[in-house]
Amino acid sequence: MSxxxxxxxxxxxxxxxxSKAGINPDGTIDRAKAKRMLNPFDRFALQAALHxxxxxxxxxxxxxxxxxxxxxxLLEALEHGVDQCFLLSDKRLAASDxxxxxxxxxxxxKYVGEFDxxxxxxxxxxxxxxxxxxxxxxxxxxxxxxYCEDFKVxxxxxxxxxxxxxxxxxxxxxxxxxxxxxxxxxxLEYKTLRGARMVQHLLRDENExxxxxxxxxxxxxxxxxxxxxxxxxxxxVARTDKVSEIGGSCIIYQGxxxxxxxxxxxxxxxILEFIKS
Amino acid sequence: MLNERIEYDFLLIGGGPSSFALAHHLVNLAxxxxxxxxxxxxxxxxxxxxxxxxxxxxxxxVVEKIFPDYKTSDFPMEGICEESFFSVLGNEKKWxxxxxxxxxxxxxxxxxxxxxxxxxxxxxxKLKEKVAKDPNIQxxxxxxxxxxxxxxxxxxxAGVKVIxxxxxxxxxxxxxxKVTCFGDKGFLSRDVIDKYKxxxxxxxxSIGVKEVWQLDEKKDYSGKVWHTLGFPLVxxxxxxxxxxxxKDHKLxxxxxxSLDSENPNINPQQRxxxxxxHPWIQEMIKDGKLLKYGAAVLPEGGYxxxxxxxxxxxxxxxGDALGILDIERLSGIDKGMESGYQAAEVLHEGLLKNDFSExxxxxxxxxxxxxxxxxxxxxxRYFRFAWQENPRLLKSYLPILMNSIDYSxxxxxxxxxxxxxxxxxxxxxxxxLKLLMDGFESGSVKYKSDYQNIIPNFNPETKIKADExxxxxxxxxxxxxxxxxxxxHEGNMHIDEFKADVCIKCIKTYDALGKDTxxxxxxxxxxxxxxxxxxxxxxxxxxxxxxQCRTCEIVxxxxxxxxxxxxxxxxxxxxxx
Numbered sequence: 001m002s003x004x005x006x007x008x009x010x011x012x013x014x015x016x017x018x019s020k021a022g023i024n025p026d027g028t029i030d031r032a033k034a035k036r037m038l039n040p041f042d043r044f045a046l047q048a049a050l051h052x053x054x055x056x057x058x059x060x061x062x063x064x065x066x067x068x069x070x071x072x073x074l075l076e077a078l079e080h081g082v083d084q085c086f087l088l089s090d091k092r093l094a095a096s097d098x099x100x101x102x103x104x105x106x107x108x109x110k111y112v113g114e115f116d117x118x119x120x121x122x123x124x125x126x127x128x129x130x131x132x133x134x135x136x137x138x139x140x141x142x143x144x145x146x147y148c149e150d151f152k153v154x155x156x157x158x159x160x161x162x163x164x165x166x167x168x169x170x171x172x173x174x175x176x177x178x179x180x181x182x183x184x185x186x187x188l189e190y191k192t193l194r195g196a197r198m199v200q201h202l203l204r205d206e207n208e209x210x211x212x213x214x215x216x217x218x219x220x221x222x223x224x225x226x227x228x229x230x231x232x233x234x235x236x237v238a239r240t241d242k243v244s245e246i247g248g249s250c251i252i253y254q255g256x257x258x259x260x261x262x263x264x265x266x267x268x269x270x271i272l273e274f275i276k277s
Numbered sequence: 278m279l280n281e282r283i284e285y286d287f288l289l290i291g292g293g294p295s296s297f298a299l300a301h302h303l304v305n306l307a308x309x310x311x312x313x314x315x316x317x318x319x320x321x322x323x324x325x326x327x328x329x330x331x332x333x334x335x336x337x338x339v340v341e342k343i344f345p346d347y348k349t350s351d352f353p354m355e356g357i358c359e360e361s362f363f364s365v366l367g368n369e370k371k372w373x374x375x376x377x378x379x380x381x382x383x384x385x386x387x388x389x390x391x392x393x394x395x396x397x398x399x400x401x402x403k404l405k406e407k408v409a410k411d412p413n414i415q416x417x418x419x420x421x422x423x424x425x426x427x428x429x430x431x432x433x434x435a436g437v438k439v440i441x442x443x444x445x446x447x448x449x450x451x452x453x454x455k456v457t458c459f460g461d462k463g464f465l466s467r468d469v470i471d472k473y474k475x476x477x478x479x480x481x482x483s484i485g486v487k488e489v490w491q492l493d494e495k496k497d498y499s500g501k502v503w504h505t506l507g508f509p510l511v512x513x514x515x516x517x518x519x520x521x522x523x524k525d526h527k528l529x530x531x532x533x534x535s536l537d538s539e540n541p542n543i544n545p546q547q548r549x550x551x552x553x554x555h556p557w558i559q560e561m562i563k564d565g566k567l568l569k570y571g572a573a574v575l576p577e578g579g580y581x582x583x584x585x586x587x588x589x590x591x592x593x594x595x596g597d598a599l600g601i602l603d604i605e606r607l608s609g610i611d612k613g614m615e616s617g618y619q620a621a622e623v624l625h626e627g628l629l630k631n632d633f634s635e636x637x638x639x640x641x642x643x644x645x646x647x648x649x650x651x652x653x654x655x656x657x658r659y660f661r662f663a664w665q666e667n668p669r670l671l672k673s674y675l676p677i678l679m680n681s682i683d684y685s686x687x688x689x690x691x692x693x694x695x696x697x698x699x700x701x702x703x704x705x706x707x708x709x710l711k712l713l714m715d716g717f718e719s720g721s722v723k724y725k726s727d728y729q730n731i732i733p734n735f736n737p738e739t740k741i742k743a744d745e746x747x748x749x750x751x752x753x754x755x756x757x758x759x760x761x762x763x764x765x766h767e768g769n770m771h772i773d774e775f776k777a778d779v780c781i782k783c784i785k786t787y788d789a790l791g792k793d794t795x796x797x798x799x800x801x802x803x804x805x806x807x808x809x810x811x812x813x814x815x816x817x818x819x820x821x822x823x824x825q826c827r828t829c830e831i832v833x834x835x836x837x838x839x840x841x842x843x844x845x846x847x848x849x850x851x852x853x854x
Contacts, residue, residue: 190845
């Protein structure tokens with residue numbers, strides 16, 4: 001049994017995939033209009049962090065960056081059993097690309113303090129770059145394991161199973177280090193009764209809420225505003241094109257008798273040709 | 278905080294109309310008397326209302342008491358019933374029974390037409406608003422958490438556990454309370470009934486299946502309410518249809534079918550499809566679209582199935598857990614809410630005296646029995662029995678009446694009933710039915726459990742005829758499930774089959790008769806099936822289809838199934854039903 005003190009996990013709020021997100025005139029996503037959710041990839045990172053706490057001890061801190069509404073995903077993390085949260089929220093961060101985001105987040109990580117393991121999701125569903133995790137590790141001069149599917153802590157090292165094309169790598173990494181968790185890792189366990197209860201308590205008591213969720217700005221973490229937001233982002237969204245509407249022509253055969261439906265399906269579709277080919 | 282017990286003053290099991298009526302009234306009373314309390318509400322659905330399905334036409338007498346301003350505060354209503362009919366359906370035609378012949382309970386004019394899931398969701402939001410800034414009252418809402426096991430401390434109910442097979446000292450998954458209020462449909466309250474041996478007479482159930490349709494824009498039936506008898510239930514099974522016109526060109530079509538049928542193959546979802554094949558309904562839903570499908574069981578036993586005690590040490594039974602639905606008046610929602618209202622009175626008195634002893638709680642029974650619940654249940658106490666004791670009513674007389682509706686006149690039907698059978702007997706049957714329905718004292722009634730009525734080789738004497746209907750308006754059972762929007766978590770295993778051998782034997786029995794087992798046929802959602810493994814024909818389940826109605830458990834002739842509440846907010850999504 002190894003002693004783990006502090007576990008960090010980075011999570012992000014993204015537009016809900018099932019709702020239609022609006023697009024700003026400059027081609028970026030209109031986050032205010034879209035329904036929001038916890039980035040599905042981050043659920044695996046959260047599970048990895050909570051599993052580490054359960055198995056090796058320690059305290060889980062969830063860190064996020066985004067507009068004030070991103071508090072929602074931190075509350076969700078608390079429901080699942082996270083101990084405390086930090087949200088970096090600053091207007092000057094708007095339109096950050098991965099370089100600027102990783103810069104700002106590494107500052108937050110430094111600000112929050114010492115840790116043993118830092119978990120990230122593989123990527124987000126809004127940016128799909130998978131760059132922020134590795135960049136943070138580089139900025140912090142830490143070893144990293146990406147695409148991690150499984151891991152265990154052995155003394156001062158983590159033994160991690162990394163997914164590669166056609167198989168796995170087993171890696172041994174020094175602690176502290178950063179892990180991006182693959183979506184083939186265990187799905188996030190259901191929220192806990194205590195967590196759900198605490199969140200309701202926090203929603204009633206603003207004072208108490210600030211104890212568990214600290215909202216910080218660039219000034220708090222000592223980040224250079226020039227390196228953040230649009231100014232700090234060399235990436236330019238030149239144009240956003242709508243490729244096509246998703247959804248084809250789908251006919252639903254229903255009713256009875258079943259035999260008749262089957263024969264109609266065969267008659268009206270190319271299913272037989274498909275099966276023969 | 279981590280190792281302490283999760284404890285409240287009051288714990289409500291299930292977020293239904295009775296629970297929310299209790300919570301609202303208790304908050305109102307406590308605000309007046311400046312009392313403090315904490316409360317938790319556990320709801321297995323992912324949202325309040327997502328496991329709620331009901332007709333629903335309801336008298337708003339309790340809503341008016343709890344929310345005097347409901348008319349101006351967005352109370353969700355589909356309309357007020359302006360015309361109410363009771364119709365007997367033949368195979369082709371419909372006969373509206375003249376109003377003068379109807380018992381008052383079936384006249385629904387003035388009642389509200391509701392989507393109960395929306396009402397419950399509204400009650401939840403109102404409650405949340407009401408207590409948000411109150412320093413004295415703390416209410417925690419736990420959606421997606423179901424109560425699985427009662428925690429007993431000696432003779433007292435001390436709380437519940439929210440996961441299956443939890444170990445004894447699992448404080449993280451236990452909720453404790455001074456008083457636990459059971460507002461469930463039996464998922465957990467059956468354990469209370471069993472433990473304290475509260476029911477001599479078993480509860481008897483019926484299954485309600487319901488569809489909501491979006492109609493062609495030219496059609497508007499809002500404010501109209503029909504209850505039907507006859508087609509397609511001609512096998513002697515007690516039950517009938519209901520059709521409610523809602524606003525925005527929507528229509529509710531449903532059936533309530535008693536599970537005390539002799540027929541082992543009722544197949545409620547397909548009976549509802551049969552009802553839809555009737556020309557009258559075909560005309561209404563022509564060019565319409567199915568929006569939602571759902572099903573739920575209703576406790577039908579009424580007065581004679583009431584438990585001996587309505588409260589135990591540390592526990593109160595509300596609504597359907599108590600079984601106060603009135604099948605004669607088709608009234609359950611108002612009675613459920615009234616039970617919550619009366620429980621709140623008792624709990625508030627307890628708060629003032631700091632007394633939640635069994636003695637204090639037991640005042641609840643007296644309050645219920647002296648309220649309209651007790652009075653109306655007593656009036657209608659023989660209603661179900663009247664139909665049970667005389668199978669001729671539904672098996673012989675009803676088909677004759679239906680026939681006369683199709684081919685001559687209902688009046689001739691009555692004459693035929695009187696004279697083709699033994700006239701004295703028919704007259705006696707009529708008088709007896711009227712007397713029983715009027716509550717003429719006839720001694721106490723004993724029910725059998727529903728499954729005990731099943732006759733495996735039952736063959737209906739009369740069959741329905743329905744040939745002309747639009748094929749697209751009829752849905753197979755698996756197709757219907759799609760409209761109940763079920764969603765389950767990985768590893769879901771919420772129906773127990775106790776002994777596989779018992780099921781194999783049962784399947785063999787029904788195979789030999791060329792029938793499906795009751796679980797396979799009566800399932801409302803294509804859960805139960807027969808799997809073939811070599812020579813063996815075994816019972817299998819597609820649990821991801823389950824819409825949590827509990828019919829299989831009730832009709833299983835071998836008492837070999839048990840439906841547990843789902844976990845993690847899984848199950849159907851009945852919002853809009």
